[in-house]
Amino acid sequence: MKGLKFILAGVIFGIIMAKSEAISWYRIQEMFRFQSFHMYGIIGTAVTLGVLAVFLIKKLGLRDTEGNPIVFLDKDKSWKKYILGGTIFGLGWALTGACPGPMFVNVGYGYFAMLIVIAGALGGTYLYGVIKDKLPH
């Protein structure tokens, strides 16, 4: 089955998120209060290795498993949507202690109250789709 590798990648991702405690509301609070290096260490390590990997992939012109060149799309050149959207996201992140990935990992972990957060996130995504054209981007 072609989709199996994505399920497996997701399983590993879920385990990492839970065992690193990145799905913890407490850890997110600790991060926003600058009281531990833990979350910064996780994101910092991931980004440092990520920068190196992306650089090497571009430099060596590596291809994916299907043989297609790996391409990186540049994000739209703008700043309003990033700063405004990012701020709204941050408000929700600090309140629920969960960004989209950890919401679902938490449900798997047994925190079923996160289903309410997911319902809200789907509602928020829908709302964005409805009023998108009226927002500054």
Place this chain on the structure above:
Amino acid sequence: MLEILQQPWPWYVSGAAIAFIMILLLFYGKSFGFSSNLRAMCSMAGAGKKVKFFDFDWRTQKWNLLFLLGAIIGGTIASTILRNDEPLALSASTIQDLKELGVAFDGQLNPSHIFGLEFATSFKGILVLLIGGLLVGFGSRYAGGCTSGHAISGLSNLQIPSLVAVIGFFIGGLAMTYFILPLIF
């Protein structure tokens, strides 16, 4: 081996493992970004009939939805086979701050004060969790990505817009932590 994996993972192992997932997806021809699933789920539910933003073929995101399914399973594995009942090693100053806020530290991953049955089934609790989720969903789509798409994938590709988004994450996160949370709890 299992015992080592059951321990909380140090930050450098976790960070490296997240980079591995991002790189793995690149070699699968995909781009790591979790919040796109929320849009795909809206589209799956038929939102495309009413709103243009959701009128796209969600099947192009099938791989991501399978990744999401895996993430749920991964959470279950972490709370069963890889379970560790040691209390979370949260910093003493955070425990103290949260105590003053009115959220008692219980050693779990998430406070029962917020995610326990009592609060999560109360009117206030449902409202807080729904609005929190709404902000995350709305904000991530508005910003064109969440922690995975911007903080990990975007910063790894040295994207200035992603840096702006991450600065936004912190403006919002700090405002919630210091100004709004004390009004809620």
